[in-house]
C-alpha cells in the first residue's frame with residue numbers, strides 16, 4: 010500500500026542552479042535540500058520523505074534498491090516505502106558532518122571508523138559506495154554515524170574518491186594547531202573547487 014504517496018505531490022521552482030520548494034502538504038516540514046531532492050519530516054512520525062526534483066525522479070527507484078540491499082545494517086536508515094518520485098526512510102536526528110564543521114563540533118576518529126565499517130559492509134553486499142561526503146553523513150547525539158543519500162552506491166558505476174580525499178584532509182584537521190571550525194562559505198568554496206576540478210558527482 011502506498012501510504013505516503015499523498016505527500017509526494019511537491020512543487021518546485023528552479024532559479025539558476027538552485028531549486029526551491031513552492032508548495033508541499035501541510036504535514037510536511039522541509040528539513041534539508043540537496044542537489045537532486047528535498048527532504049521533509051512527516052508530522053507525528055520518525056520518518057522523512059525524500060521527494061526528487063522533476064529531472065531526477067528516476068533516482069527514487071535506484072536509491073530504493075540500495076536501501077533494500079543494506080536493510081538491517083546499523084549505519085543506514087531503514088526504507089519504508091518508495092514511489093515514482095520519492096522514498097520514505099527513518100529520520101536521523103543529528104547534524105551532518107558539514108554542520109559539525111561549521112559549528113565547531115569535534116569530529117572524532119571513531120566517526121571515521123564507523124563510516125569505513127559501513128562502506129566495507131556495503132561492498133561485501135556487492136555495492137560500490139560513492140558520493141560519500143560531509144553532507145551525506147549524519148552524527149547523532151549518541152555519537153553514531155549514519156550514511157544517507159545512497160543512490161551512488163549502485164553496482165558497477167564509476168567510483169569516486171571523495172571519502173578517501175576527505176580522510177586525507179582529516180589528518181590535517183586533527184593536528185592541534187588546525188582550526189576546528191570553518192565558515193560555510195569557505196567549505197562551499199572548497200566543495201565547489203573540488204567538484205569542478207577533481208570530481209563532479211553529476212557525471
Ligand SMILES: Nc1ncnc2c1ncn2[C@@H]1O[C@H](COP(=O)(O)OP(=O)(O)O)[C@@H](O)[C@H]1O
Nearest residue numbers: 041042043044045046048099100101144157158
Ligand atoms: N534520513 C534523514 N534524516 C535526517 N536528515 C536527512 C535525511 N535524509 C536527508 N537528510 C537531510 O537532507 C539533505 C538532503 O538529502 P540528500 O539525500 O543528501 O539529497 P540529495 O540526493 O539531493 O543530495 C541531507 O544533506 C541532510 O541534511
Ligand SMILES: [Mg+2]
Nearest residue numbers: 043144145158
Ligand atoms: Mg546529498
